[in-house]
Amino acid sequence: MRLTLHIWRQKNGGDAGGFVSYPRQDVSPDMSFLEMLDVLNEELTEAGDEPVAFDHDCREGICGACGVMINGVAHGPEPGTATCQLHMRKFKDGDEIRVEPFRSRAFPILKDLVVDRSPLDEIIQAGGFISVNTGSAPEANLMPVPRRDAERAMDAAECIGCGACVAQCPNGAGQLFTAAKISHLAELPQGQPERASRASAMVEVMESYFGSCSNFAECEAVCPKGISIDFIAQMNREYLRSRFK
Amino acid sequence: MSSILSLYRSAIGKKAVMAVSGFLLVGFVLGHMAGNFKIFLGEEKFNHYAEWLREIGSPALPHGGALWIARIVLLGAVLLHIHSAWSLTRASRKARPERYRRKLSARQATYASRTMRWGGVIIVLFVFFHLAHFTWGWSWAHPDFDPGNAYRNVVEGFRVPWVVAFYIVAQLALGLHLYHGFWSALQSLGWDHRAIDSWRRPAAATIAVALTLGNTALAISVLTGWVG
Structure with missing residues (x-):
């Protein structure tokens, strides 16, 4: 060629x-x-x-x-x-x-084509984790997870954090990335104790760096993992709920 | 109260305010259109309806009291809707100070979503003209305005072709705005539950088409002489 x-x-x-x-x-x-x-x-x-x-x-x-x-x-x-x-x-x-x-x-x-994407790491540092005692591994089925929740959490966890959502967004928003990370943990029992503080902290860091969402859905179209903008709705819900707690 | 104010400081909070004020305004335009359909029932019924709007809540409220409450609430909603849109647009512009040299190719963003901001400007200009036309009765907009006869004002107002043309353009802009806006507002408030997921897009399309067709039909009925 x-x-x-x-x-x-x-x-x-x-x-x-x-x-x-x-x-x-x-x-x-x-x-x-x-x-x-x-x-x-x-x-x-x-x-x-x-x-x-x-x-x-x-x-x-x-x-x-x-x-x-x-x-x-x-x-x-x-x-x-x-x-x-x-x-x-x-x-x-x-x-x-x-x-x-x-x-x-x-x-x-x-x-050249190399950019510094560390703000995505900062969003994770703000709350994209669960705080647990790291003792010996618990029994595998100690905490049952409904299949639908597990599937949805997996769909969100597919995000590889490449930043394409930010790059394609006409507003330069980092919503799809942040939404995937918040939703992933919000769907699972292990994520419940810090659910509200996580949403609030991660959104705050996100908004200090990125634009806002107009629901264009351009991010979903270019996401290499096909993360759905349904997760952005979920993030909005998680965040709004956290503000009224 | 303080949680609402701090909410408005965040972008997601502003979108929520934009969504709620938007719903309020959609409710208003739907009610406004439904009421205006009384034009098809003739002069007496229509003017009676116009008078009734001033008598709502009587005698607890003074003449025109409910109307003024509605106007203040609507004005508040409009100002919040515009202010949130304005400040979010500015923040988003700042998020990418250096533009792409090769323009971004839109992949799946709808025409409606990409015209929200300028469509909003058209709607604001239209609302201003609409008020000058039928509420304030400014002479450049409506030379034969009679504050006591709403029916005659509508009939004579819509006998002018360029006026009707402008109304139609504005209704198309409104339809596009609501097609994206109604769906987007549900998204902004996080209402994407499976139970409603399948009707979010169809509902937005129905509202948009109903408003555009309904309002346009009214103006055209007068222009063609079918009403009046």
Whole structure:
């Protein structure tokens, strides 16, 4: 395949940055998007140029490290897929591909396509956990969980924290991520003691960094794990309830 | 009280206030339309209804008392609705100071959801004109206004084609606003229980279509001479 990449290059946070075009020949349709960038980087390195910096880790869609904007869509055109699992066969020969970093006030650009997503960690630190005595492991079925609750908690727990929801949201909101984390624990018996304080604390940190929700549902459309905006409704409920406790 | 005030400081709280004030305003426009359908019953019935609105609560309330209470509550709802929208929009703009160079491609956001803010502006302008037209009777909006005869005001007001055209545009804007707004308000309040989940979208669509068609039908009936 022949492609033209226009990749955002930026030396560091202070640099203005801009697109640089890289015409590509012989791109294998079986490569993942990141492998395609790897090949480009090898060539850049051999030519003595700076390789394109991008985040990646597991490359099997479960770690949440990768993520770039591909032609105006977080993680690119294939729904339900992280950038690492997007394959070049999803593009057509001769395509022009514009690659930009996730943009948000909360995600400052470190270099090229790499952004600092630590505000998502701060939201977790504010309440995305349960406080328990870490003695010996309890018996497996000591705490029965209705199947429906377990399924819903699992659906929310699928969130890999990649930040695509923030990147795609016209408001730059971090609602889908926070909602998934709050709902996940609110569905399970272990999450009950800190349910209200968790919702309140996590929302407070979220709102200090991100925009607000207009229920566009763009986040749901690009989420590599297909997290439903139903969880945003649940977060709203959990938060409003916590305010009247 | 203090919990309500602190709630309004948060964005989710503002959305809740926007939702509740929105429901109040939806209730009003539905009632307003239902009442206005009395125009089809003729001059006497319609003017009697207009007079009755001023007599609600009589003799406990003075003449027009209930009407003024309703106006104050509605004005409060409108101001809260607009203020919450305004401040949330500003906060969201600040959340992405550096724009994308390649515009975001909308994946599934509806046209209605993407036009909420400007649609709201159209509705505000329309409400202002509507009041000048039928309540204040300002001469540029309604040259033949007679404060004592609501029926004649409506009939003569809707004989002007550009006025009816503007009303239709505004009703379309209102319909779009409510199609997203009604559903979105349920979402903002966290009312997504399975029992109501399947009718949230259809209910929003029904309300939006009913209001747009109902109000438009009224104005067109007068314009075409079917009423009056």
